[in-house]
Amino acid sequence: MAPQAVVVGPPGAGKTTIGRLLAQRLDVSFRDTDDDIVRTAGRAIADIFANDGEPAFRAMEEEAVATALREHDGVLALGGGAVLSERTRERLAGHPVVFLSVGLAEGARRVGLSTARPLLAGVNPRATFRALLEARLPIYRSVASVEVATDGLGPAEVVERVVAALTADSARPSS
Numbered sequence: 001m002a003p004q005a006v007v008v009g010p011p012g013a014g015k016t017t018i019g020r021l022l023a024q025r026l027d028v029s030f031r032d033t034d035d036d037i038v039r040t041a042g043r044a045i046a047d048i049f050a051n052d053g054e055p056a057f058r059a060m061e062e063e064a065v066a067t068a069l070r071e072h073d074g075v076l077a078l079g080g081g082a083v084l085s086e087r088t089r090e091r092l093a094g095h096p097v098v099f100l101s102v103g104l105a106e107g108a109r110r111v112g113l114s115t116a117r118p119l120l121a122g123v124n125p126r127a128t129f130r131a132l133l134e135a136r137l138p139i140y141r142s143v144a145s146v147e148v149a150t151d152g153l154g155p156a157e158v159v160e161r162v163v164a165a166l167t168a169d170s171a172r173p174s175s
Protein backbone atom coordinates (compact mmCIF):
# COMPACT_ATOMS: atom_id res chain seq x y z
CA MET A 1 0.00 0.00 0.00
CA ALA A 2 1.32 3.46 -0.86
CA PRO A 3 -0.19 6.93 -1.28
CA GLN A 4 -1.20 7.97 -4.79
CA ALA A 5 0.16 11.43 -4.04
CA VAL A 6 2.00 13.00 -1.12
CA VAL A 7 1.57 16.77 -0.88
CA VAL A 8 4.32 18.97 0.58
CA GLY A 9 4.94 22.71 0.76
CA PRO A 10 5.08 25.66 3.16
CA PRO A 11 2.19 26.87 5.32
CA GLY A 12 -0.42 28.49 3.09
CA ALA A 13 0.61 26.57 -0.03
CA GLY A 14 -2.70 24.75 0.20
CA LYS A 15 -1.60 21.22 1.12
CA THR A 16 -4.79 20.53 3.07
CA THR A 17 -7.15 22.38 0.73
CA ILE A 18 -5.68 21.05 -2.51
CA GLY A 19 -4.96 17.61 -1.06
CA ARG A 20 -8.61 17.18 -0.09
CA LEU A 21 -9.84 18.32 -3.53
CA LEU A 22 -7.27 16.14 -5.28
CA ALA A 23 -8.49 13.12 -3.32
CA GLN A 24 -12.07 13.87 -4.40
CA ARG A 25 -10.93 14.26 -7.99
CA LEU A 26 -9.11 10.90 -7.90
CA ASP A 27 -11.93 9.29 -5.90
CA VAL A 28 -9.64 8.22 -3.07
CA SER A 29 -9.48 9.12 0.60
CA PHE A 30 -7.56 12.02 2.10
CA ARG A 31 -5.28 12.03 5.11
CA ASP A 32 -3.28 14.86 6.70
CA THR A 33 -0.43 14.12 9.13
CA ASP A 34 -1.21 17.31 11.09
CA ASP A 35 -4.65 15.83 11.87
CA ASP A 36 -3.09 12.48 12.77
CA ILE A 37 -0.78 14.17 15.28
CA VAL A 38 -3.63 16.16 16.86
CA ARG A 39 -5.73 13.02 17.18
CA THR A 40 -2.92 10.87 18.60
CA ALA A 41 -1.72 13.54 21.06
CA GLY A 42 -5.24 14.72 21.89
CA ARG A 43 -3.99 18.31 21.73
CA ALA A 44 -3.72 21.14 19.21
CA ILE A 45 -0.42 21.64 17.37
CA ALA A 46 0.07 25.09 18.94
CA ASP A 47 -0.31 23.47 22.35
CA ILE A 48 2.30 20.79 21.55
CA PHE A 49 4.76 23.47 20.36
CA ALA A 50 4.13 25.63 23.43
CA ASN A 51 4.32 22.90 26.06
CA ASP A 52 6.65 20.24 24.63
CA GLY A 53 8.70 22.31 22.18
CA GLU A 54 9.37 21.97 18.47
CA PRO A 55 11.79 18.97 18.71
CA ALA A 56 9.09 16.91 20.46
CA PHE A 57 6.59 17.90 17.78
CA ARG A 58 9.05 16.94 15.02
CA ALA A 59 9.57 13.51 16.61
CA MET A 60 5.79 12.94 16.69
CA GLU A 61 5.60 14.15 13.12
CA GLU A 62 8.32 11.80 11.88
CA GLU A 63 6.42 8.90 13.40
CA ALA A 64 3.07 10.10 12.01
CA VAL A 65 4.49 10.42 8.49
CA ALA A 66 6.11 6.97 8.60
CA THR A 67 2.82 5.42 9.74
CA ALA A 68 0.74 7.25 7.15
CA LEU A 69 3.13 6.35 4.30
CA ARG A 70 2.74 2.69 5.33
CA GLU A 71 -1.02 2.74 5.86
CA HIS A 72 -2.53 5.21 3.44
CA ASP A 73 -3.24 4.57 -0.22
CA GLY A 74 -5.05 7.82 -1.09
CA VAL A 75 -3.79 11.41 -1.04
CA LEU A 76 -1.55 12.29 1.90
CA ALA A 77 -0.79 15.88 2.96
CA LEU A 78 2.25 16.39 5.20
CA GLY A 79 2.78 19.19 7.71
CA GLY A 80 4.78 22.08 6.30
CA GLY A 81 7.96 21.19 8.17
CA ALA A 82 7.81 17.40 7.85
CA VAL A 83 10.50 17.40 5.15
CA LEU A 84 13.02 18.91 7.61
CA SER A 85 13.55 15.34 8.85
CA GLU A 86 16.20 13.49 6.88
CA ARG A 87 14.57 10.15 7.68
CA THR A 88 11.29 11.46 6.29
CA ARG A 89 13.05 12.65 3.14
CA GLU A 90 14.53 9.17 2.73
CA ARG A 91 11.11 7.61 3.27
CA LEU A 92 9.60 9.83 0.56
CA ALA A 93 11.95 8.47 -2.11
CA GLY A 94 9.99 6.56 -4.72
CA HIS A 95 6.63 8.16 -3.80
CA PRO A 96 4.84 10.62 -6.10
CA VAL A 97 5.50 13.84 -4.17
CA VAL A 98 3.74 17.07 -5.18
CA PHE A 99 5.40 20.31 -4.08
CA LEU A 100 2.88 23.16 -3.92
CA SER A 101 4.82 26.43 -3.95
CA VAL A 102 3.62 29.89 -2.97
CA GLY A 103 5.28 33.31 -2.88
CA LEU A 104 5.70 35.47 0.21
CA ALA A 105 2.86 37.91 -0.45
CA GLU A 106 0.18 35.38 -1.33
CA GLY A 107 1.37 32.86 1.28
CA ALA A 108 1.22 35.50 4.01
CA ARG A 109 -2.25 36.53 2.88
CA ARG A 110 -3.49 32.95 2.93
CA VAL A 111 -2.14 32.01 6.34
CA GLY A 112 -3.14 35.34 7.85
CA LEU A 113 0.01 34.91 9.97
CA SER A 114 -2.17 33.87 12.87
CA THR A 115 -1.18 32.27 16.17
CA ALA A 116 -2.71 28.96 15.01
CA ARG A 117 0.61 28.46 13.21
CA PRO A 118 3.10 28.55 16.06
CA LEU A 119 6.19 28.91 13.88
CA LEU A 120 4.83 32.16 12.47
CA ALA A 121 3.54 33.60 15.73
CA GLY A 122 6.69 35.55 16.74
CA VAL A 123 7.44 39.28 16.73
CA ASN A 124 7.92 39.62 12.96
CA PRO A 125 5.90 36.85 11.34
CA ARG A 126 6.46 38.19 7.83
CA ALA A 127 10.26 38.08 8.14
CA THR A 128 10.00 34.64 9.73
CA PHE A 129 7.84 33.45 6.86
CA ARG A 130 10.26 34.86 4.29
CA ALA A 131 13.20 33.08 5.94
CA LEU A 132 11.20 29.85 6.14
CA LEU A 133 10.31 29.98 2.43
CA GLU A 134 13.93 30.63 1.42
CA ALA A 135 15.45 27.99 3.67
CA ARG A 136 12.96 25.30 2.72
CA LEU A 137 12.67 25.82 -1.03
CA PRO A 138 15.63 23.55 -1.88
CA ILE A 139 14.40 20.95 0.59
CA TYR A 140 10.90 20.78 -0.91
CA ARG A 141 12.46 20.57 -4.37
CA SER A 142 14.78 17.77 -3.30
CA VAL A 143 11.85 15.49 -2.41
CA ALA A 144 9.41 16.56 -5.14
CA SER A 145 8.46 14.56 -8.21
CA VAL A 146 6.45 17.51 -9.50
CA GLU A 147 6.18 21.19 -8.55
CA VAL A 148 3.07 23.31 -9.03
CA ALA A 149 3.15 27.08 -8.41
CA THR A 150 -0.12 28.20 -6.83
CA ASP A 151 0.17 32.01 -6.88
CA GLY A 152 -2.80 33.65 -8.56
CA LEU A 153 -4.62 30.33 -9.04
CA GLY A 154 -7.80 29.18 -7.35
CA PRO A 155 -7.97 25.71 -5.78
CA ALA A 156 -9.79 24.08 -8.75
CA GLU A 157 -7.12 25.26 -11.20
CA VAL A 158 -4.32 24.12 -8.90
CA VAL A 159 -5.88 20.65 -8.71
CA GLU A 160 -6.07 20.44 -12.51
CA ARG A 161 -2.39 21.38 -12.78
CA VAL A 162 -1.44 18.81 -10.16
CA VAL A 163 -3.31 16.06 -12.02
CA ALA A 164 -1.65 17.07 -15.30
CA ALA A 165 1.81 17.17 -13.71
CA LEU A 166 1.37 13.78 -12.02
CA THR A 167 0.09 12.23 -15.25
CA ALA A 168 3.07 13.60 -17.21
CA ASP A 169 5.45 12.42 -14.49
CA SER A 170 4.08 8.89 -14.38
CA ALA A 171 4.33 8.65 -18.18
CA ARG A 172 8.06 9.44 -18.06
CA PRO A 173 10.37 6.47 -18.37
CA SER A 174 11.87 5.86 -14.92
CA SER A 175 15.63 6.17 -14.64
Ligand SMILES: Nc1ncnc2c1ncn2[C@@H]1O[C@H](COP(=O)(O)OP(=O)(O)OP(=O)(O)O)[C@@H](O)[C@H]1O
Binds near residue numbers: 015111154155
Ligand atom coordinates in the same frame (compact mmCIF):
# COMPACT_ATOMS: atom_id res chain seq x y z
N1 LIG B 1 -5.07 28.09 -4.48
C1 LIG B 1 -5.63 28.77 -3.48
N2 LIG B 1 -6.27 29.92 -3.74
C2 LIG B 1 -6.81 30.64 -2.74
N3 LIG B 1 -6.80 30.31 -1.44
C3 LIG B 1 -6.20 29.17 -1.12
C4 LIG B 1 -5.57 28.34 -2.11
N4 LIG B 1 -5.02 27.28 -1.48
C5 LIG B 1 -5.31 27.44 -0.17
N5 LIG B 1 -6.00 28.56 0.05
C6 LIG B 1 -6.46 29.08 1.36
O1 LIG B 1 -5.28 29.35 2.11
C7 LIG B 1 -5.44 28.98 3.46
C8 LIG B 1 -4.34 27.97 3.81
O2 LIG B 1 -4.55 26.76 3.07
P1 LIG B 1 -4.23 25.34 3.70
O3 LIG B 1 -4.67 25.27 5.13
O4 LIG B 1 -4.77 24.33 2.75
O5 LIG B 1 -2.64 25.37 3.66
P2 LIG B 1 -1.61 24.29 4.19
O6 LIG B 1 -0.56 24.22 3.14
O7 LIG B 1 -2.33 23.03 4.53
O8 LIG B 1 -0.99 24.97 5.51
P3 LIG B 1 -0.36 24.28 6.85
O9 LIG B 1 1.06 23.96 6.54
O10 LIG B 1 -0.44 25.34 7.89
O11 LIG B 1 -1.18 23.07 7.18
C9 LIG B 1 -6.87 28.42 3.59
O12 LIG B 1 -7.68 29.45 4.07
C10 LIG B 1 -7.25 28.05 2.17
O13 LIG B 1 -8.63 28.18 1.95
Ligand SMILES: O=C(O)C1=C[C@@H](O)[C@@H](O)[C@H](O)C1
Binds near residue numbers: 011034045080081
Ligand atom coordinates in the same frame (compact mmCIF):
# COMPACT_ATOMS: atom_id res chain seq x y z
O1 LIG C 1 5.69 24.59 8.46
C1 LIG C 1 5.73 24.06 9.60
O2 LIG C 1 6.80 23.85 10.20
C2 LIG C 1 4.46 23.65 10.20
C3 LIG C 1 3.33 23.56 9.42
C4 LIG C 1 2.05 23.01 9.87
O3 LIG C 1 1.52 22.16 8.88
C5 LIG C 1 2.20 22.26 11.20
O4 LIG C 1 2.75 20.97 11.01
C6 LIG C 1 3.04 23.03 12.18
O5 LIG C 1 2.37 24.24 12.47
C7 LIG C 1 4.44 23.30 11.65
Ligand SMILES: [Mg+2]
Binds near residue numbers: 034
Ligand atom coordinates in the same frame (compact mmCIF):
# COMPACT_ATOMS: atom_id res chain seq x y z
MG1 LIG D 1 -2.54 21.91 6.28
